[in-house]
Amino acid sequence: MAARSLDESVYILEPMTLDDIEEVAAVERLCFSNPWPLAAYRRELRDNRGNYYIVLRDDPDAEAVGDFPVQYGASAPRRQGRFAFWPLGKRDIRKQAPPIIGFAGMWHVMDEAHVTTIAVSPDYQGRGLGELLFSTLVDETIRREATWLTLEVRVSNYSAQQLYRKYGFTIQGKRARYYTDNNEDAYIMWSESFRNPAYIDQIDVLRRRLHHKLSFATSGVSS
């Protein structure tokens, strides 16, 4: 699928549903050497309290919605600063769903959330969309009032590590031969504490920069 230019694109973030799984798996096969079996997605989606899975679509017919809410941060009203879900565009749900170009997911237990997957279709990489997905997971972690977000990443996956470093994540350990396809080690990366207001402010700055970069017009505060 050929990517359109940024100007033409309206991206839509939606919760992943069972109907999305085959398309997600197709994107995953383009991005990962060890894709999940479809059953793994079904299992993850069954627990929609602890788990959070989203898809990113590119919809030529969607309308961008509203203005970007500028007030974020620890001092912002909860409703504004900690949103569950950020609709970037509104699509006509009577029409066939537009193509999925990326997805991400995490689970959350008590104080900790864990990124399980994140990917952007190769044609769409390098436009800020991986960051959009990742910052949405970060936002959801903050909204759930978890303190930490963690993940594993291949030691060779420099670009993903850079994305996580940008959001203040640091390497705190290594899991030997974590990836079974080639026995590669994983770095374990952790966020800083989301109880730290300075860290929340740092994330707000990144989010604003990202929204500026993507030139989205959004009002997406839903609570």
Ligand SMILES: CC(C)(COP(=O)(O)OP(=O)(O)OC[C@H]1O[C@@H](n2cnc3c(N)ncnc32)[C@H](O)[C@@H]1OP(=O)(O)O)[C@@H](O)C(=O)NCCC(=O)NCCS
């Ligand atoms: C990792 C991935 C999701 C990043 O998505 P993306 O849309 O290409 O990345 P973005 O354009 O949003 O870039 C965001 C940040 O990521 C980092 N990054 C992305 N591509 C990079 C590259 N080629 N080299 C170095 N850093 C890179 C940078 O920090 C970048 O911020 P910047 O633009 O301010 O420099 C994407 O490359 C992907 O799907 N890879 C295959 C699947 C995968 O490896 N997932 C991670 C599993 S842990």
